[in-house]
Amino acid sequence: MAPPHTPARRAVLALGTLVAGLGLAVSSVGAAAGAAAYLYVGGGGCSDTGAGTAAVPFCTIAKAAKVAVAGQTVLVSSGTYTDEVFPWHSGTAGSPITFQPAAGAVVTIAGAKHGFTISNQSWITVSGFTVRDTTSNAFYVFNATGVRLSNNTARGSGSPVSGATAYGMYLNSMTGSVVTGNLVTDNSASGIYLTNGSTGNQITGNESSWNAYGYVRNAVGIDLRAPGNLVSGNRVHDNEDSGIQSYPGGDLNTIVDNVSYHNKGFTTAALTNCSPPPTGNTAGCITGDHGIDDFGVTGSSVVGNTVYDNVAAGINLEGVASGTPSGFTFADNISVDNAASCPDGVGGTVKCPRTRGDIRVDATSQLGTRLDYDLVNLSVSGTMMVWGSTSYTSLAAFQAASGQESHGRQADPRWNGPGQADFSLRAGSPAIDSADSGAPGQPALDAAGRPRVDDPSTPNSGVGVRSYDDRGAFEYQPPTTRGATS
């Protein structure tokens, strides 16, 4: 006969059953962890009805994206794919889902709407793809954290027609993510666009260039409409508008060690918001704008950047609400020959620049703005600095009038080859060992990832924890240290 079921016994039985049930549940969840480490895409014998093994790979990346779960890596064979890839699952912090070409493979996604759409999924890594000629943004991220986009190329998104333009990388509500080492070029809207509360992201070491709407001056290399991001070590050049831009919403960003140059050009198209040049070929207009542009934003640091030969003021701050402290720091930058020459496009004399100066702070943005340890120069006479409504043709005049830039320098930075976009420093540069290493955001490594080095030939005139940091994006490597740090 069965023993009597006392209340205590019933409780024990129920608990035991619950534990057994939960055990089953956990084993069900754990099936993801037991999945194959790799899924394969492309090559002979492929089938989207298979399991994505090396022997029978999937034919499309989209199929792999549909089934991949945390911890799995999708390896893609060489080829040009036309599918839009949108992961159906999230990875985890310790086990992301990774998409990458197989070893030695060259993978292009072309002609899709998006290359990768990461929407409402997190902990996804996409590395090493070329996405080109998409009808919309090459990479689209929405409501995601822990995303990593690295070493990809985003090229030729959208069309330069009103209503059909597209970004290289459109990042909406993306947090805690990394965008690094990508080439974002020749897209029909801005290269990298952060919006709608995207914060805590690192945008580092990317090249964003030649992005243009074509019918309106508006494409930026890196466009910040969201706060609290690190923008570091990027090269932004030859864009239709500014190199790096912070617009309303883009407060409290740290913009350091970037190189922004030659964001300028002449188009033979008469853009809707440009006046044609007064002489020569009047069919087109000047494009391009600032190296680094901050409009109506507060609390950011612009430190250690190299800014050269942009069509308007090199580093620009304007539009802060009157009476509101900007909270901006400009320090350790090198800004040279901005708004100093017109492009060589057909037409000769042209309508430019719209604003002047290597550094410009407009009348409503002076309050709470700090400038120091910057190096500026013009190789032709012109406006060096703008402070409020006053322009200054020398740094000394600016210093005397504004009380800013007490450690600023006006001198040739002695770059190795600015014509070839080589902004590394030559021996004897006045930028060497003269920066404020305590400026907010000043990194311990330079834009090339090299350490700060004390040049024995140059007396240290910098301040902060290291008195030998160099101004600008690149640290001079004295001959005796080159071998050790290369």
Added chain:
Amino acid sequence: MSASTTSTQRWQILLGVALTMAVALASALVLGGALRGGAAPAPSAAAQPIAADCTGIGSLVAAASTTTASTHSASPAAVRKGVDTVLARARGLARATASDDARELVQNLADDLAAFRLSVVQSGTDRHADIAATVRADLTALRRLCGH
């Protein structure tokens, strides 16, 4: 203890086991969904129809067009007030839509309206012209999305 009582108790235990298993299975599904980013994996929202959003988008586009065109006839304060209203609608629509396409284009309009609002009084005519042209492009893109 009678045989019938024992049988009843066994049925109770079996029922308890069944219920517990059901709860555990449901928990597994929820946990699995949480780990994978959603209870039920769904295709990209971009593929979802935007027709439901287009009524609101049409209204928004009309209001934005009227407001941003009023810079020639209204005071800056009045323009900013009008833009504030449209901007709030745009942000609300960007949050509410389930379509990636609609969200992007409405968000773009919201971003550029924020800049437009500022440019009415805080910038030179060149920047204002740039931003106004961009807003017009945003509106064109929204009209195109909805086939207007």
